[in-house]
Amino acid sequence: MNGPPRDRGDPSGTRPDPSGLPHHRSDPSGTGHDRAGRGAEDASGAAPRRRARRHDPGRRDRLIDAALAVIAERGVAGTTHREIARAADVPLGSMTYHFTSLEEVLAEAFTRHADAVARVFDERMSAARDPDEAAEAVIAMVSADLLGSRHDLVLSVELYVAAARNPALRAVTQAWMARSRRALERHFDATTARELDALIEGLVLHSALSTDPMTPEQIRHAILRHLR
Numbered sequence: 001m002n003g004p005p006r007d008r009g010d011p012s013g014t015r016p017d018p019s020g021l022p023h024h025r026s027d028p029s030g031t032g033h034d035r036a037g038r039g040a041e042d043a044s045g046a047a048p049r050r051r052a053r054r055h056d057p058g059r060r061d062r063l064i065d066a067a068l069a070v071i072a073e074r075g076v077a078g079t080t081h082r083e084i085a086r087a088a089d090v091p092l093g094s095m096t097y098h099f100t101s102l103e104e105v106l107a108e109a110f111t112r113h114a115d116a117v118a119r120v121f122d123e124r125m126s127a128a129r130d131p132d133e134a135a136e137a138v139i140a141m142v143s144a145d146l147l148g149s150r151h152d153l154v155l156s157v158e159l160y161v162a163a164a165r166n167p168a169l170r171a172v173t174q175a176w177m178a179r180s181r182r183a184l185e186r187h188f189d190a191t192t193a194r195e196l197d198a199l200i201e202g203l204v205l206h207s208a209l210s211t212d213p214m215t216p217e218q219i220r221h222a223i224l225r226h227l228r
Contacts, residue, residue, distance in 0.1 A: 060098045062088045067109040072154050076106065076162045107168045110159045114176040117152065118183070120145055125183040134187035135227050138196065142223070143216045146204050157208045160201075177201075192227070199226055 066088035070079045081095040081102060088094075099105045124137040124145075147153060163169040177197060184193035203222065207213040214222070 056090075059088075059090060059094060063090070063094065063098060063105070064108050064112055067105050068113060068155060071106075071109060071158055072151050076158050079106070081105075103166070103168055106162070106166075107172060110155075110162075110169060110172045111175075113152070113155050113159065114172055114179075117145070117156070118176055118179045121180060122183050125186050128187060131187045131227075134184075135224060138184075138200065139220050139223050142200055142203055143219055146200070147207050147213075147219075153204065153208050156204055160205065188227075196223075196226060199223065 063084060067079065067084045070083045070087050074083065079102070082092055084105065085092045085095050095105070099108075121141055124141055125134060128134040128137045145152075146156065159169060159173060163173045180197045180200070181190070181193045184196055188196065199222065203214065203219055
């Protein structure tokens with residue numbers, strides 16, 4: 001028995017779509033676009049341009065600076081990949097692209113902080129011409145540099161606390177102390193330099209934690225008394 005007659009107006013033998021709309025093959029990719037529309041050109045005949053990748057060579061440095069800002073605000077315990085990325089205004093994936101772990105970020109950030117503080121100390125000790133001027137440089141370093149910035153003070157304390165449990169951060173503090181002692185040894189013997197370095201760290205921690213911190217005059221007295 002023969003099938004229904006073919007529509008003479010449709011040489012393909014396909015019945016017209018009752019909706020009256022053109023019939024296209026479905027897109028097997030599931031993207032919702034037909035095969036003819038894939039890679040479609042615009043009215044000028046040019047293919048659409050791909051979105052250019054942002055050139056940001058300084059992103060890693062910005063992430064380290066952002067990590068320091070987050071640590072100062074939230075502490076090491078509250079520092080996460082997400083918070084750092086938000087502070088740097090970059091995608092979260094940038095963190096895992098530039099760093100292998102959060103521990104690496106913390107080590108890089110605290111190393112940057114320690115280097116900045118040590119550099120200022122080096123400059124002060126280099127400018128001193130004798131032990132008396134060196135003593136005044138130490139007093140200025142503690143009162144003006146280490147205690148003069150709440151941001152830097154908090155970062156130093158956070159580093160001390162974190163280094164007590166984290167060997168990678170302890171290496172940062174060890175390198176920082178060694179550099180400080182070398183700067184002090186320009187004007188003082190090795191034993192005095194080590195004792196003075198410990199006194200400086202103690203004064204910083206005391207000022208950060210005490211509800212009644214020492215005044216600049218008391219700090220001056222403590223340092224000069226040790227050097228007599």
